[in-house]
Amino acid sequence: MKPKQLSKIFLLASSVSFWGVMSATAQEIPKQEVQSKSVASGLRNSKSIREIRQISEIEHPQTSAQMLVQSPAPSSDIVQITGVKATSTEKGVEVILQTSIGAQLQITNRSTGNNFIADIPNSQLRLPNGDAFTFRSEKPLAEITEITVINLDANTIRVTVTGEAGLPTVELFDDDTGLVFGVVSAATAMQPPEKPTTQTKPEEPTAQQEPTAQQDEPIELVVTGEQDGYRVPDTSSATRTDTPLRDIPQSIQVIPQQVIKDQQATRLTDVLKNAPGVVVGSRSPRDPLNIIKIRGFDAFSDTLLNGIQDSSISSVGFGSNIERVEVLKGPASVLFGQGGLGGKVNLVTKQPLRDPFYSVETSVGSYNSYSGAIDLSGPLNDSKTVFYRLNASAGTNESFIDFYDQQQYLIAPTLSWQISDRTKLTLEASYSLVEGPYDFGIPAQGSVLPNPNGKIPRNRFLSEPNLNDTSNGALRIGYNFEHRFSENWQARSVFQTYSFRLRRNIVAPFGLQDDLRTIDRGVEDFDYDENAYNLDNYVVAKLTTGSIKHELVAGFNLNQTDTNSKALFNRTTPLDVFNPVYGTATQATVPDFDIKNTIQQLGFYLQDQITVAENLKVLLGGRFDIANQEFQDLLNQTTDFEQAEAFSPRVGIVYQPIKPISLYASYSRSFSQGQYTLGAAPPEPERGTQYEIGVKADLTDRLAATLAFYDLTRTNLPTSDPNDPRLTILVGEQRSRGIEFDISGEILPGWNIIAGYAYTDAVITEDNDLPVGNQLNNVPRHALNLWTTYEIQSGSLKGLGFGLGAFYYGDRQADLDNTVELPSYVRADAAIYYKLDNYRAAINIKNLFDTDYFVSAQNVNRIIPGDPLTIQGTISWQF
Template sequence: FSPLLFIQVYHIFKKMVLYRLNIGYQDRGSFIDVVEANIFTISPVVSVDIGERTRLTLEGEYTEKSAVAYEGLPSVGTVLPNPNGEIPRDRFFGESDSVIDNSITRLGYRLEYRFSNNWSLQNAFSAKIQRSEPGNELYITTQARLADDNRTLNRQAIDSIVDYEDYDIATYLTGKLSTGSIDHELIFGVDLSSSFLRFERSRTIETPIDIFNPVYGRVTGPSINDFDGDQLTITLGIYVQDQVTLTENLKLLLGGRFDLFEQDFRFRSNTTRGSGNDFSPRLGIVYQPIQPISLYASYSRSFVPVRGTAFGGGAFKPERGTQYEIGIKADVSEQLSATLALYDLTRTNVTTEDPDNPDFQIQTGKQRSQGVELSIAGEILPGWNIIAGYAYIDAKITEDNTFPVGSRLYNVPENSFNLWTSYEIQRGTLQGLGFGLGLFYVGEREADLGNNYQLPSYLRTDTAIFYNRDRFRAALNFRNLFNIDYFEGSLGSNVFPGTPFTVQGTISWQF
């Protein structure tokens, strides 16, 4: 049972001041033994009209989360055979007092000045401060491999403190103008950001545990300091974009962005400095041969400085990407539309979680993803809604010095499908009563970048019954209706089982 409280207050004062206050608290358990989490959040927003042309919006958020650390189950005994038997899905191999505390504070503003109906200038600032650290005890990880007997898990305790600060300020000018019969929607902007990452980590060897007959408790060995360092990244971006309307049925998108960055990375007493810059163009076209049909094509590049830490120190190279996409969107009716897209995405210097060292990342050479996506969304008949999608993804490593070329990206299924449809009675004494049905298929996926083992495919069924009337809503959601066994993902030699049959009830009232 996981109680959830969410309060939203929204008010208008003399049509000049708008404010909203969201408050939420959740005490969440799980189907995993002793794994639970407490989450509290509060986020106020105030928007003020300063004269007829100027509006100032102030935003804030504070979130605090405390959770028992959970690192999944060994793959041997779950998706792979174990001569000792199968590991129960709800088993936990850490310690109940291994709690991670995480707090996030966000503050910011948006200031908009309208010169006219067609031109406006906006300035926005945001600050994010995040701190993550263990509570009174160490963080237990099951990343260590099983012993040769396939039942003894050699555990490690990870004691890490992460401080993250991010400051962003952006100014951009938007406007509309015409050159003869051609219309333009222009955006010109500049953004500056500074991020600071402080990271400390040490580890100790803990008492092993028998995964088939666990006896909890620990004896801690000597502590080993893995990492003590920080990273400062400063980036500047300048961009311009023009959406050009040549005719009513033909539009072009022309844009570009220039980025540059400087980065200082300190690992213990050693400091590494890096810098770089790149130009990223963006091109697009939309053509409507008839009103309900839109054909489009796009090309874009990206350049992103990488913020993170590698085990043993060292800065990462910036990530670069190139994407091509073509597609078609069809408005079947005023309420129902369908989209078909084909894309080719190439990324270099992509970071991913280090399977052998939790809290750290590794950087792969080049990845290429090609695929097809089909989606349908809207209202078929009054009260009958549908959201459906299918994706085919061919995602592989094309260049790398560590992993075999041609290896598929882990946790990425080649085929996936989702369907959610609901019907709400429109009139009569049962008006507002509704029912929903969902099907979610995820195909077989590789479980690691070395493609050493796979996660099996699954088809999950969800249902719901709900009631809407005026500002009141009540619902019962049934997740995994047939209680199938499945795995949501993996990391290294560990896998994460999916949630069994679950019932969730919600009641809400909109003020």
């Protein structure tokens, strides 16, 4: 199948998807009638529509689940609860589950002992942007220990009210504000609570409150704006279904918004240091090009944006519009096609909110670092069916490296249209730009190795102040169309395109000369353009075969990437690294290469999540891909075309001996044709195989941990032909085995933690150029990350918080020849912040003890030093 043929298929599929969107928009299903305001408005002033009596007053039928109310049957859709309010009143406390169709919900009583427990089937806690959350209120009344509202599973909400000495008294109401649980104080008569009289901002991202019966003024708490602290209970990127992490046979690490905010992480590599098994690869973390390794293997192009392949996001695009970062460990070819074996990084953007939300933030830090950001969201019409979000930011920073000055810009508008209760269309765009010099580091001899001339200063700049300019820019546009035919059938169409442009005019250092003080250099004028188009259409269906439940995902994916890269290059004047004299370099004039690549992929995939029993789940998946690459050398007038077909299976099983514990095992394969290289494609794609076993534990409803053991093998890697060194053969092999542990969530009220440990044994197992047994470069055997915060929960210092972190990386090899070893290091970070109403002020200190360390190496001539002690102050305001 030639590129032109696949291009026709791509255009046809795009047209089908577009007209599918328009036809579904034109044929809307009328909204169901809900209770009128005239009835609802008098609800709490007359009598409760539904009342949850004390357990002793309820007649228990001979069924496993007792229905406490007789209400209209729920709609075919799962009811979305978009926020939870807890309000103290004169009568006690009322908890409001915000939904306009509260009358459709049914309540199942599962109370026991001192715990009033109400399960609400066919419902889920979902923020307006689609994220799950939980709610907890501690000691709202003298006789009430705690109130919690959680997602019990993918289809059920559980409300729990824990009494101090006995079963609490609870009443139930519904009106146009939502479903209301009235928790009545023992000192008052049982009657409907009054409506709240005061209210905080609707997007206040708080999950706890401390009202008491003795408070002078009633207060209201609204949970609508962010995820639940440091723990994210579920994700859709790993399976394309809304599945709890505990039910997925795969190690998945989620770094939520709260962690990003607490650490003031401004680079993708800063965020990923919280994920065990993920390390900085062969580039400087100060550059926009985020080269990372997952489980020992390169994952530069293995980046997703909202679950769609987008390799440019690893170069430019991380910023104030990112809500959270997900790391999917292991191969993911079943859903995403070509990719590396170690894993993928998925960046999830902030989505529009139905209620007004505005945020302004500004930061000032060491080395003339200044930045500002705005985050605006809300409805565009009275019915709140069209809503927007706009994120924009700008920043500038210097560095401890001489002549380093970088600027970053981002604007990201998003528009959502809730066409009906069943149909939603989201349009999203962004433009990112990063300008500044390229960081080459310093040679090994004079940094990690001795040099008879002395030690090379860590801040030494080996390029040219006036000839080291890079510009990375990316424009992204896409749509996400979702339609639910019924509770059991839904369809989704996603299209995303981006245009990435890199311009680089630099002087690059090479190796030291024999005197070990003069370094050779070359000058390069490099242009790179990448345009990609990605279309993904799939359906999700819930079926049953007897007592076995199935959740099927079936779809096709079509993408095309066009790249054009060309460069001028020639040698220029060398530089004395101990006594540099700048200004002698000349411009590049000699054509070096001019290459055009066209990469296309068509894939069909099918996945089945099987619930054999409540404690036994099986995941089966497979994907068939047709991938080709046309390589054109425009300087030498040559063309090469390669096409490959690949089948990628995935098998996993989860067994839960008790509900909080999940034991899992999985097998999966990956393939990669080498699509993001500048050279010709190899005749056969690289293949990868993974075996993984592990255990996931919900230690509490707010704290979870994962322990994983894995074995990865990459095959079909190019190496020299022993019979003709000018040729390559695909017999190279690399293996990575390891152990990973991570824990995240809330240990005690106000005390959060995200931590992990990784043991990675990544080695060469077969090669004709490199010694077998050599360690893969930039991969430490041992790595440890720990970050914890505590926020005072009451008293005059309420809102004051502290953060402390430690990050350890063991010895690493600077190159595959294993000739230079980077020493191990420990880096400590700290933070102090204070929140008052809608204001937040923070001071973050990175590398608290000013440790000298080397974070990575591109090769033995480019060892990258880490940042010294830096201080950053941030002030933000939400209104």
